[in-house]
Amino acid sequence: MQLPPVVVALPFPSSLMRVASWNVNSAKARLDHINDWLAADGVDVLLLQEIKSQTENFPRDLFVEQGWYVAVHGQKSYNGVAIISRYPIEDVICGLPGDPYDEQARYIEAMIAGTRVASIYLPNGNPAPGPKFDYKLAWMERLYARSQQLLEDEVPVVLGGDFNVIPQDIDCYDPPGWAGDALTRIESRAAFFKICYGGYMDALRALHPDGAYYTYWDYQAGAWQRDNGVRIDHLLLSPEAGDSLVAVGIDKGPRGLEKPSDHTPIWCELLQRDSHAG
DNA sequence: ATGCCCCCGTCCCGGGGA
Numbered sequence: 001m002q003l004p005p006v007v008v009a010l011p012f013p014s015s016l017m018r019v020a021s022w023n024v025n026s027a028k029a030r031l032d033h034i035n036d037w038l039a040a041d042g043v044d045v046l047l048l049q050e051i052k053s054q055t056e057n058f059p060r061d062l063f064v065e066q067g068w069y070v071a072v073h074g075q076k077s078y079n080g081v082a083i084i085s086r087y088p089i090e091d092v093i094c095g096l097p098g099d100p101y102d103e104q105a106r107y108i109e110a111m112i113a114g115t116r117v118a119s120i121y122l123p124n125g126n127p128a129p130g131p132k133f134d135y136k137l138a139w140m141e142r143l144y145a146r147s148q149q150l151l152e153d154e155v156p157v158v159l160g161g162d163f164n165v166i167p168q169d170i171d172c173y174d175p176p177g178w179a180g181d182a183l184t185r186i187e188s189r190a191a192f193f194k195i196c197y198g199g200y201m202d203a204l205r206a207l208h209p210d211g212a213y214y215t216y217w218d219y220q221a222g223a224w225q226r227d228n229g230v231r232i233d234h235l236l237l238s239p240e241a242g243d244s245l246v247a248v249g250i251d252k253g254p255r256g257l258e259k260p261s262d263h264t265p266i267w268c269e270l271l272q273r274d275s276h277a278g
Numbered sequence: 279a280t281g282c283c284c285c286c287g288t289c290c291c292g293g294g295g296a
Contacts, residue, residue: 262295
């Protein structure tokens with residue numbers, strides 16, 4: 001005897017919110033790629049890193065004219081982060097709290113459709129050991145503190161960006177070759193997992209616990225053609241966001257274009273159980 | 279062991295990236 005299909009009625013209207021992160025290695029040099037990807041992907045919130053432009057020079061109007069909301073935290077030449085959203089952006093914080101003397105534009109955070117999102121460009125830290133590695137670890141400790149603060153609000157939180165951490169050897173094409181690097185050192189990995197064990201889910205590993213998934217391929221030595229990649233761009237989800245995770249993936253398309261960024265987007269889809277989105 | 283490649287600045291090299 002055939003059983004009738006099970007119908008699950010959700011208590012509230014629901015929709016999906018698609019959040020992506022992309023280190024574009026210069027917003028100006030990648031403007032066409034960004035525009036094309038926004039149009040083609042159906043993304044709702046795009047977290048950008050390494051825009052390499054001052055806040056006032058970011059091509060904000062180009063996106064606003066197409067109906068996007070934009071928040072930017074930039075600086076001259078280096079670093080710089082931004083958020084491009086289909087929904088209004090509220091309550092913006094520029095700069096990672098915890099060090100008023102830190103002038104590097106590596107963090108922007110905002111509320112979008114009931115979800116708290118952050119675009120993160122974590123310091124590289126090479127050469128290690130050294131002052132740049134110390135800066136990286138101090139920055140990660142501040143990020144941990146901020147991540148804990150954000151849990152108190154009990155809202156969905158997405159910490160997305162270029163973390164410059166290769167969490168496990170499986171996330172690297174050549175672990176011995178990367179031994180001792182600031183991206184694989186035990187201190188960097190410990191700081192990354194401290195955030196995770198503090199209550200955040202690595203979205204990609206939550207749904208794909210095994211296998212190699214890369215988000216970055218060096219420009220040099222044919223790394224892309226040889227698939228010599230590493231996984232350093234991550235989406236970390238608070239419990240409220242993790243509970244609603246339905247899909248996650250890496251879009252390798254943009255890395256194969258002409259004049260690409262050396263990173264490619266990582267995205268996730270969250271089920272929205274309220275009326276904010278969609 | 280080093281550099282390959284790419285982007286920025288007021289610029290034809292050097293710093294930074296990872």
